[in-house]
Amino acid sequence: MKLNSPSLARVFISVIKRDTFLALRNIGEFAYPILFFVITVCLYPFAIGPDPELLVTVSPGIIWVSALLATLFALDGMFKSDYDDGNLEQFILSPHPLPLLVCAKVLAHWLMTGFPLILTALVLGWLMKLPGSALQALFLSLLIGTPGLSIAGAIGSALTVGLKKSGLLLTLIVMPIYVPILIFGTGAIQAGLLQLDWSGQIWFLSAIVVFFITLGPITISSALKISLD
Amino acid sequence: MYSSESCLEVSNLSCERGFRQLFDNLSFRLEAGEIAHITGLNGAGKTTLLRAIAGLFQPETGEITLNGDVIPDHHFGIAYLGHKIALRGSLTARENLEFAENIHGICSGISIEESINILNVRDYFDLPISELSAGQKQRIALARVLRTDAPLWLLDEPATSLDSDGVLVVQQLIDQHAKKNGLTLYTSHQPLHLSTSCLKTIHI
Numbered sequence: 001m002k003l004n005s006p007s008l009a010r011v012f013i014s015v016i017k018r019d020t021f022l023a024l025r026n027i028g029e030f031a032y033p034i035l036f037f038v039i040t041v042c043l044y045p046f047a048i049g050p051d052p053e054l055l056v057t058v059s060p061g062i063i064w065v066s067a068l069l070a071t072l073f074a075l076d077g078m079f080k081s082d083y084d085d086g087n088l089e090q091f092i093l094s095p096h097p098l099p100l101l102v103c104a105k106v107l108a109h110w111l112m113t114g115f116p117l118i119l120t121a122l123v124l125g126w127l128m129k130l131p132g133s134a135l136q137a138l139f140l141s142l143l144i145g146t147p148g149l150s151i152a153g154a155i156g157s158a159l160t161v162g163l164k165k166s167g168l169l170l171t172l173i174v175m176p177i178y179v180p181i182l183i184f185g186t187g188a189i190q191a192g193l194l195q196l197d198w199s200g201q202i203w204f205l206s207a208i209v210v211f212f213i214t215l216g217p218i219t220i221s222s223a224l225k226i227s228l229d
Numbered sequence: 230m231y232s233s234e235s236c237l238e239v240s241n242l243s244c245e246r247g248f249r250q251l252f253d254n255l256s257f258r259l260e261a262g263e264i265a266h267i268t269g270l271n272g273a274g275k276t277t278l279l280r281a282i283a284g285l286f287q288p289e290t291g292e293i294t295l296n297g298d299v300i301p302d303h304h305f306g307i308a309y310l311g312h313k314i315a316l317r318g319s320l321t322a323r324e325n326l327e328f329a330e331n332i333h334g335i336c337s338g339i340s341i342e343e344s345i346n347i348l349n350v351r352d353y354f355d356l357p358i359s360e361l362s363a364g365q366k367q368r369i370a371l372a373r374v375l376r377t378d379a380p381l382w383l384l385d386e387p388a389t390s391l392d393s394d395g396v397l398v399v400q401q402l403i404d405q406h407a408k409k410n411g412l413t414l415y416t417s418h419q420p421l422h423l424s425t426s427c428l429k430t431i432h433i
Binding site: 010011014015022025026081084085086087089090091092093095101228229 | 283284285287305307309311312316317318319320329331332333334
């Protein structure tokens with residue numbers, strides 16, 4: 001048998017390219033979480049009043065909770081299509097490490113949901129008149145936190161991929177995992193609002209995300225194998 | 230040509246679905262160049278057997294080895310065509326095959342162009358899979374199996390949805406694979422007329 005094994009980097013990039021290409025081709029699915037994020041954030045002033053000071057005070061929580069919910073909406077489809085059409089079986093039969101393929105899928109998911117959310121959040125933060133230091137904290141906390149949301153969410157998505165109506169169960173599995181990310185993400189912005197040093201929250205957030213990135217791909221791979229069994 | 234020492238060994242395999250025993254203590258051995266037709270009633274566990282050999286299903290008891298390596302620890306060298314044919318509807322056949330090539334990391338030396346000619350799929354090769362008929366999709370899925378060059382082919386109803394010409398192509402592909410010392414296990418309710426003398430029937 002002639003071996004023509006592409007490098008791991010090439011395989012990794014090919015999965016990212018395919019998933020981003022599929023997301024861009026299906027623009028409605030790609031735009032839905034971002035629109036959801038914008039609409040949710042915009043609804044808060046109607047509910048709690050347009051007082052600028054109040055909005056600035058609650059904006060860290062509003063933006064982070066809305067980003068979290070928007071990520072959650074996009075999670076369901078992360079492995080579902082590959083499960084439905086049989087590509088997930090081929091991933092498992094691949095000679096390449098499954099955690100590597102999983103990492104590529106999660107990164108593609110983050111590129112198409114997490115990254116646009118960060119850019120949108122910056123615009124929304126500016127509209128809410130967040131001061132410069134809080135905007136910086138917002139940007140950095142989301143830049144570090146959203147990959148954590150994607151990878152932690154992928155664990156729930158992999159566990160529930162074989163179920164027909166997995167939405168509620170997925171939420172129940174993922175929400176508790178999201179809590180530490182939410183606490184330190186909003187904590188950093190609140191410290192920024194009070195002109196305090198927010199590096200501590202960012203370091204804690206980074207540690208949590210590194211933990212997820214380290215153990216997440218192995219957990220997701222095992223969960224996918226169980227779901228296919 | 231594959232190694233003439235290739236062999237698949239299934240020992241004392243038992244599988245359950247839910248709380249139902251599908252088969253118990255199933256043992257057989259397949260040598261290089263042999264073809265096994267798995268027969269049985271609907272629900273007997275033919276697909277489950279193929280999935281277990283592919284390492285996609287955990288059997289209750291028993292062991293499966295391919296060239297001495299235990300499955301599922303070792304997946305290398307298996308081409309699996311299941312009921313889900315692993316083609317993404319919004320990608321073209323070409324894009325699907327190129328992606329499959331990257332994922333499997335092995336190439337038979339058969340170019341995409343050659344596989345197009347063998348499977349006779351040129352007319353719709355650059356169309357999205359979602360626009361193809363079930364038979365056309367099955368031909369593209371067979372092209373994927375052909376391109377992987379794995380010594381062990383696991384084909385679950387490979388002739389499904391195919392026209393008479395397609396069935397002939399499947400027969401030729403399986404025969405040629407056997408001549409190259411490949412191993413094939415297939416399930417089919419539709420009789421396949423294979424020219425090889427190395428055909429076994431495994432009834433479960």
